Amino acid sequence: MPPHLLLATAAILPFLGSVVAICLPGHARNAAAIVAGFVMVTCLSCIGLLYPAVAGPDPVIWTVDWLPTLGVRFVLRLDGLSWLFAVLVLGIGALVVLYARYYMAEADPVPRLFSYFLAFVGAMLGIVLSGNLIQLFVFWELTSIVSFLLIGYWSDNASARDGARMALTITAAGGLCLFVGLVLIGQIVGSYDLSVVLASGDAIRNSPLYLPALVLVLAGALTKSAQFPFHIWLPRAMAAPTPISAYLHSATMVKAGIFLMIRFWPVLADTEAWYWIVGTAGMITMLVGAWSAIFQHDLKGLLAYSTISHLGLITLLLGLDSPLAVVAAIFHTVNHATFKASLFMAVGIIDHETGTRDMRRLSGLWRAMPYTATLAMVAAAAMAGVPLLNGFLSKEMFLAEAVDNADGHLLNLALPVLATLASAFTMLYSVRFIRQAFFGPAPHDLPHAPHEPVRWMRIPIELLVLVCVAIGLVPNLTIGPLLAGAVRSVLGERTPDYDLAIWHGFNAPLALSVVALLGGIALYVAFGRRINTNPRGGPWLMDRIDGGWLFERTMTGLVNGARRLEAGLGAERLQAQLRILFLTVLLAALVTGVVRGLDLFAPGKTTEFDPAFALMWLVGAACAIGAAERAKYHRLSAAIFVGGAGLVSSLTFLWLSAPDLAVTQILVEIVTTVLLLLGLRWLPKRDAAIPTPAWEKTRSRRRRMIDLGIAAFAGLGLAGLAYAVMTRPAVDGIARWFIEEAYPQAGGRNVVNVLLVDFRAFDTLGEICVLGIVGLTVFALLRRFRPASDSLGPPKQQVNHDAYDDAREGRELGDTTADALLVPRVVMTWLFPFIVLLALHLFLRGHDLPGGGFAAGIALTIAFMLQYMAQGAQWVEERLRIQPISWIGIGLLVSVLVGAGSWLFGRPFLTAYFAYWEPPLLGKVPVASALLFDLGIMVLVVGASALMLVALAHQSLRRTRPAEAGVERAVEKEPA
C-alpha cells in the first residue's frame, strides 16, 4: 500500500471501530474486544510499515481539502516524533485492550467502553498526526470530550461523575485557550499548515503577538498534562476503570500536552518567557506531585500523583531551553509510558484479586501472587530510576541536564538540589509501594483471598516490563534509532550529540543518582511507619491547600453568578419579558435615530394619491383595531377582522405590482383562517360579565395604558420609518441584475419566481425544510397531547335536528344533520377538480406569470380542506387517502435530487437548466429543471399544510367517537 493510504487507514479506522463497537449488544464483551483488538493491531501495523518512509528527512503527508476558502485543509503528517507517539498510543492501546477484556466484569456494558476507547485512540492519533493547527485543535477537544465519557464510564458512581466533570472543565477550558493561541500563531505565520509553522520559528518569536500566543498555547498544554495548579483533575480521574487510567495517564491524554510542547518547542522555546513559565510549572509540579504521592494510601492515588510528578519532570526538561534536555524529555516520555502503564495494570490486578487498593490493608502479596509481584517490583524500580532499567537512563540524563544548567538563573542554581530531592521522593514512594503491598506478614481480612490473575491479564504487563528491561539494558539496540528519528524531526540541525550508554563513568549525575536512591530508602526507613498513621490524613504542608475545594467554589460561584444575572435580567412572566423586549427595541431605534439625525419627513418623491387606496386602508386599519379590541371576548369576530386585515394587505400587494404576493397572501389567508376556526372550540369561555376583582382593576388599567403607549409608539415609529424609506430614491441594488438576467440565464419571465427557484434556490430549499419541520412538529404535538374538552356544546341547530329525529318514527339520530347545508356541500365537493386544476395552472405558469409552487401548493391544500369541511374527515378518508408525511418526504427528496442532479453535469449544487420544447397543440412549454424544483416545493407545501389541517381536524373526530376503540389510525394514536 502507498504510504499515504496506510496513514489514512490508521487515522480513520479507530473511529469506524468505535461506531461498530457501540452498535454491539451490551453483553458482547468478546466481540467488542475483538473489534478493538483488530483495530489496534491493524493501525499499529500501518504505522509500523511506515517506519522506512519516516526514516527519511521528509515527513509523510496526506492532504484533503477541508475548508478550501478559509485555507483550512485536512492534513495528516507523520514524522519521527509523531511516529514515536503513534506507536506509543497504539502499542500500549493494544495491550490495554487485552487487559481490559479480562479486567471488566461481565455485567458492565463493555462494548460501550471499547467504543469510547477507540474514539479516544482516534482522537489521540488525530492530535499526533495533525498537519494543520485547526485540525489539531479539533482532535484536542475531542480527547477532552471522550476522556469525559471514559472517566465517567461508571456513571452511577458520584465520584466518577465529578471526576469526569472536573477533567472536562479544566482540559476543555485549556483547549479553548489553545485554540485562540493556535489562531494567533496562524495569524503570525499566515498559514495553519504545521510544516510552514515549524519553519517560521523566528517570525513567531519576534512577533508582538508572541507572548499572548505562547501563554494561550501553554494554557492548553499545561492543563492537559496536569501541571500545577491544574493538576487537581488527574487524581480525581482515577475514578475511571483501571485499564482506562492505565491508558489515559501513561501514554495518551496527559502526554498530549507534552506532545504539544515538544512539537512547538522549535518555534516557541528559547525565550525568557518560555523558560519561566514552562520551567517553573514543571519544577513545582514535579515536587508537589512527588511530595503528595508519598502520602497516598490508595495505590491508584499514589500512581496518579507519581504521574503528575513525572509529567512535571518532563515539562521541566522542556523548559530548560537546551536541545539535550529535549532529547531527555522525549526519552523519559517513552519510559514513563511503559513503566506507568505496567504499574497501573499491576495495581488493577491487585484491586481485582484482593478487592482493595489501600496500602495499609495490603501486605505480603508476594506469597499469593509472586509473578505479578515481581513484574510490579521491576516496573516500580524503573519508576524510581534503579540502574539497568529504562527509568534510570532518562533520569541520569535529567540529572546531567540539571547539573549542566546550574548557572546564571536562580532556578538553575537550585536545579540539581531540587532534582535530587524529587528523585529521592520518587524512590521513597516506590519503596513504600513495594514494601507495603508485597512484603510483610500475610494479609488478613481482605475482601477476596488474593491469587494470581488469569494468564492473559498478565501478558500486557510482561511485555511492558520486558520493554523496560530491554531499553534499560541495551538502549542503543532498542530505543536508540527511534529516539534519534524523533529528535531529528524536532530539532533538525540543532540535534545534539548524545550517548545512551548505561555507564558514563563516575560523574556528578551518577553521584546525585546514588544520593537520591539511598536518600529515598533512608527516608522510608525513618518515616515509613509514620506515613501510614499520618494523623493529618493528607500530605504535610499541602493538605492546607485544597484544589478540589477551590475548583468547586469557583464552579459554584459561576453558577450562582449566572443565576443572579438571570434573576436580575430575566422575567418570570412572558408579558413582562415581551414588554422589556419591545422597549429595548424602541429605545435602540430612538437612540440610533437621534444620534444619526434621522429626518423622517424629508421631502421626497411620492406617487400620486389615490382616494380608493386610502379608503381601502381605512377599512384595513379599522379591521386591525377591531381585531385588537375584540380578541379577548369575541374571538370569532376578531379572527374575521384579522382575515380582513389580511385581505387588505393582499389587495395592497396587487395594487403595488406584486401579483405573486397577492395570490399567495390570499391563499395563505384562507388556510390560516380555517386553522384558527378549527382551534376556537377548545379555548375556555371568556365572559365580559365576570367582574374583575377591585384590587386587580387599577393594576390592570395601568398595565393596559403602558402597553397601549408601547404599541402606539412602536406603530408610529414603524410608520415614520416606512414613510422615510419610501420617499427616498431607491438605491440601484442587485434588483437590476436579476431583472436583466432572469430571461437570458434562467428562461423565466416572472422574476420573483425565478429568484425563488433558480437564483436563490438554496434559500428556498432551507425555507421548505423549515416548513416540513413545522408540519412534523405540529403533527407530533397533536399526537402526544389531548386538547382540553370542548368549551361549547353542540350548536343550537344540531340540538334542534336531534330533537326532531328523536320525536319522529323511523328516523335515526343524526339523519337531519346529515342533510343540513346539502347544497353548499355538494357545491364544495364538486369544486374539488376545479381547484386542483387551478393549482396546476398556477404551478405550470409560475415561471413566466404570477403563480408558482408555493401558491399552487396552498391552493391544492384548500382543495383537500374543502372536502374535509363539506363531508367530514371520515367520509373523505374513506375515499381519498392523503398521506401528508409522504408528501413532505417526496417533496424534499425531489428538490434535493434536482439540486444534486447538476453534479452529474459537473456543476455546483442547484444549478438550473432550461430549454423550450414545442409539442404539437400545446404550444411552447418550458422544460426547466427549475420547474422540477418548484414541483418539489409544491408537493412539500401540500404535505406540510395538509398535515397540520388534518391533524387538527382529527382532534375533533377523536372527541365525537370515544367508543370506537380499536379503529385507531397513526394520526390518532394515544400517548403511551
Place this chain on the structure above:
Amino acid sequence: MEIVLSLGIGVFAASGIWLMLRPRTFQVVLGISLLSYAVNLFIFAMGRLTVGAPPVLGAGADIVSVDDPVPQALVLTALVIGFALTALFLVVLLAARGITGSDHVDGREPHQAEPNPENPHP
C-alpha cells in the same frame, strides 16, 4: 400613497404589538399575525411603490420601470413561513391549554398562584 401605506403599516404594527402584550394566548396568536402583516408590508415597501408594473417581463417589455423583485421574493417565503408559524403557535396554544387548563400565556391564571418573591420556583 406613501403616507397611506405607512400609516396602515403603523396601525397594523400597533394593533399587533398591543395584542402580543395581552395575557391570553389567542390574543397573542392574532397579534403575531397582524405584526407579520405589518412587517411583510414594510419589507415589501423597501422596494418603493410602483403602480402597474409587476416584475413579469412581457415579450420585449420595458425592463427599466418594473418593481423591485428582491423584496417580493423575500416576502413570498415570509408569507409561507408566517403561515407555518401561526399554525405552530396555534397548536402549542391548544396543547398548553390541554395540559395546564388555562389559556394564559404563563400557563396559569394570574390570581391563582401569586408568585412568591422568596421562592419563585415552588
